[in-house]
Amino acid sequence: MILNEVKALLLHEAQAIQNIPATDDFEKAVNLLHQQIHERRGKLITTGMGKAGQIAINMATTFSSTGTPSVFLHPSEAQHGDLGVVQENDVMLMISNSGKTREIIELIDLVRGLHPNIPIIVITSNTESVLAEESDVCISTGNPKEVCALGLTPTTSTTTMTVIGDVLVVLLMKKINFTNADYAKRHHGGYLGDKSRKAAGLK
Known part of the structure; x- marks a missing residue:
């Protein structure tokens, strides 16, 4: 009985991933990231509240380890001085x-008050929302139904957010020709550091 439920839950999550709209917004986002960070020497600033914020933290660390300088900015802490991390060529x-x-809506005004032309990429289930309208690029999660028994707890939505982040990371890695040697320089410790150094022929 439980195994059947497990299979049903996994299928629900898998179908949600498959239903993420594969649009040219992914390409637009990658090009924007490359322009601001790898051409203009800015950085990526990720942000989100609650569970979405945890996903944003994960994205920032993953981008950083794969050659794209990134930081997480807590939207509430931004109102108490952390906004100073934002620079002109950031995204x-x-x-x-x-x-x-x-x-997040308030953060848009704060950031643009500091740097009016800063580009914004949004990941959301609501492509007609205020946040989507304020964005330069909006990537839809496909608005999946949460697998949570109450239909409330961020579960399937955070799964799709994470996958979208992974797609952006991989696409940008390919665009900047990120290598094992590059990875080893940024991830020296642990199993992954050892594996990347061996793959790159380094000690």
């Missing part, structure tokens, strides 16, 4: 399932 990646998260 924002904002994550909000509803596209209506108050702290």
Whole structure:
């Protein structure tokens, strides 16, 4: 009985991933990231509240380890001085399932008050939201139904957000020709550091 439920839950999550709209917004986002970070020497700033914020933290660390300098900016802490991390050539990646998260909407005004032309990439389930309308590029999660028994807890939505982040990371790695040697320089410790050095022929 439980195994059948496990299989059903896994199928639900897998189908949600397959239903993420594969649009040219992915290419637009990658080109924008490359332009701002690898051509203009800015950085990626990810942000989100709650569970989306945890996904944004993961994205920032993954981008950083694969050659794209990134930091996470907590939208509430931004109102208490952390906004100073934002620089002219940076690009924002904002994550909000509803596209209506108050702290994220407020952050847009704060960031643009500091740097009016900063580009914004949004990941959301609501492509008609205020956040989506304010973005330069909007990537849809496909608005999946949460696998949570109550239909409330961010579960399937965070799965699709994570996958979208992974896709962007891999596409950008290919665009900048990121190598094992490059990875080893940024990830020296642990199993992955050892594996990347061996793959690159380094000690």
